[in-house]
Amino acid sequence: MRLRILEAAEEDLAEASNWYEDQKDGLGRRFLAAVRGTLELVRNNPKGFASLEGVAEADEIRRTQVKGFPYLIVFRIEASEVLVTAVGHTARGPRYWQSRLRNRDADD
Numbered sequence: 001m002r003l004r005i006l007e008a009a010e011e012d013l014a015e016a017s018n019w020y021e022d023q024k025d026g027l028g029r030r031f032l033a034a035v036r037g038t039l040e041l042v043r044n045n046p047k048g049f050a051s052l053e054g055v056a057e058a059d060e061i062r063r064t065q066v067k068g069f070p071y072l073i074v075f076r077i078e079a080s081e082v083l084v085t086a087v088g089h090t091a092r093g094p095r096y097w098q099s100r101l102r103n104r105d106a107d108d
Contacts, residue, residue, distance in 0.1 A: 002081040003043040008100050012087040016071060034066050035087065038073055046075065046082045065090070 005013075013035060021028025042049065042064060049062040052074070060077045066087075074086040074097055086097035 001043055001046060003039060003084065004081050005039075005084040006086075006100055008097075009084045009087050016087065016089070020069075031066075031069055031071075034068050035071070035073070038064060038066050039084070042073065042075055042082060042084075046077045049075075 013032070017028040017032050019028075020031045046062065049064045052061045052063055061074070062077065063072050063074045065072055070090045072086070072088055072090055073084060074088065076083045076085060085100045088097065
């Protein structure tokens with residue numbers, strides 16, 4: 001299945017990677033590699049991840065944690081693609097990314 005990452009999620013990813021790299025040389029690259037591996041799993045089997053309860057269209061909106069890092073990848077399963085809406089720290093409020101679903105067409 002095709003995987004698309006919203007620009008806002010790309011910004012989340014860059015910000016987190018830069019922060020990790022500032023903490024320790026090479027850690028940002030390790031974070032990016034872990035995210036890439038997780039995204040590949042999502043692309044290959046998007047329905048294999050937990051649905052988000054309490055969210056409209058919860059069956060299509062799912063999440064998974066990045067192995068080795070306290071970050072979640074939030075994505076939506078659409079007809080022809082998997083749309084990554086956020087790459088956020090687990091301590092971050094869980095709904096900050098919801099407006100991105102409404103504004104995703106502006107990202108095209």
